[in-house]
Amino acid sequence: MPIFTSAEYMAILLSLKVSVVATLVSLPFGFAAAYLMTFRQFRGKVALDVAVNLPLTLPPVVIGYILLLLLGQKGFIGQHLLQPLGITLIFTWKAAVIATAVVGFPLMVRSIRLGMESVDERLIQAARTLGAGWLDTIVTVIIPLSFRGIVAGAALMFARGLGEFGATIVVAGNIPGVTQTIPLAIYEYTSSPDGDRMALALCLVSVLLSVVVLLLHEYLNRRIAKAD
C-alpha cells in the first residue's frame, strides 16, 4: 500500500464532503418531491415524475454540460442570478455538490416514495379527522412512518455521490485540492504512465467506502424493520 500524499487525502475528504453536503441539501427537496408525487393529485404530475427521474437515464456528461450551460458566465442562471449576487459556482466544490445532487436526486426520491407508499392511508385520514393540519400530519405521521425510506434514500444518494464522475468533471473541472474527488483522481492516475499503483490504491479506498456505506444502509434497514 503506497503512502498517499496530501493530494490524495484531500481527494478522499473532498469526496466525503461533497457527498454529505449534496445529500443534506437534497433531503428537503427530495422529501417534497416524493410527498407531492405520493399524496397529491395535480396537473403535470407526469411531467414532474419525468423531470425528477431524467438524471437517472441521462448520461452524467450531459447533465454536467447542461449545468455548465446554465450556471456558467454566459449561462441563463449564471448571468442573471448568480453574477449580480456575486456567487461563482463553476470550478468550485459547490459545483461538484450541485452535480452530485442532481445525479443522485432520482435515487433519493424513489426510496422516499417507497417509504411513503407503505404508509397506511387510513392513518393519515384518521390524523386529518382528529384535526391535524397537513404540516402536522407530515411531522407526526408521514415522517415517522416513512423514516426507513428517507434514511435509505439518503444513504443511496450518499453512495452514488461518492462515485460521481461525469457531471463533476465537466462542471467543476479536475483541480487537485479544490474539485478533485476520488473518481477524478483515479481517472487522472489511470491516464498517466506510472500511475497504476496509486490508481489501484484509490480504487481500494473507493471500494472500502462503498462497502461501509452499503453495510450501514443495510444495518439501519434491519434496525428499523425490527422496531416496526
Add this chain to the structure above:
Amino acid sequence: MNRIVSTLVVALACLLPVTALAGEINLFVAASMREVVNELSADFAVKNSGVTFKKNYGASGALAKQIENGAPADIFISANVEWMDYMKKKKLADDRSVATFAYNSLVFAGRPGVKAASLHDVTKLEKIAIGSPKSVPAGEYATEAFRKAGIDKQLEKKLVMAKDVRECLLYADRGEVDGAFVYKTDALQVAKSAKILFTVPQQYYPRVTYPMALTVTGGKKAEAAGFYRFLQSAEAKAVLAKHGFLVK
C-alpha cells in the same frame, strides 16, 4: 421464433466476413490527430481499393493500455514520447518502426477581447484552463512553460484543470475562463469564438512530438506497413501542414 433465429444467424453471418477481412487496418490514434488521420486514411483508401480502416481515437494513455490488454491495433500514434516508451518497454511496439510523425506547438487561446500577448500578460488574468498535468500532455507542457518563465507561483490559484484539450477549449469558447493553453491544431480546428492570442515561445517547453509505430502484429501485415510508409510520404506531410501540424 424460428424466423427470428434464422434472421439472427443470417445477420451474424453478414458480420463475420467483415471482421476477418484481410485488408483491414486498425489505427489507434491520439484524439488530437482525429481530423488529420481521418483525411489521410480516406486518401489512402481511395488509392488502395480493398483496404478499410478501423479507427480508435482517445487519450494516448488509454489507447496504450487498451493495446496492452489485447485490443487489436496495427498502428499506434501517441501524443507524447512517454507512452511510446511505455509501449516499447512492454514489447508491444515494433522497435524498428518507431518514428516521429509530426510536431505541434502550444498556444494560448481566448475570446478576442482578452488582452494577453505573452506569458507574463497571462498572470494578470483571472482564470486559465490547462489540461490536468498528470494525464494530459498539453497540460504538462503548459506547467513546464510556467516554471521556465517563473510564473508558476503567480498562476497557481488561477488554474482550472480540464480532462482534455477539447474541454479546455470549451471553457475558453464559452468565456468560463479567460483563456486556455492548448495545441495550435486544436485551437484552429475546434475553437468557435476563442482565437489564438499568442504562441508560447519554444524555449519554454520541450518539443511536442507525436511518435508513431507499427505494433508487433501490425508489422506482420502488408497493408499496415503500406499505410505506415504513406504516413511518412511528402503527400501526408502536406496534409499535416494543412491542419497546422509541424513536420520538421
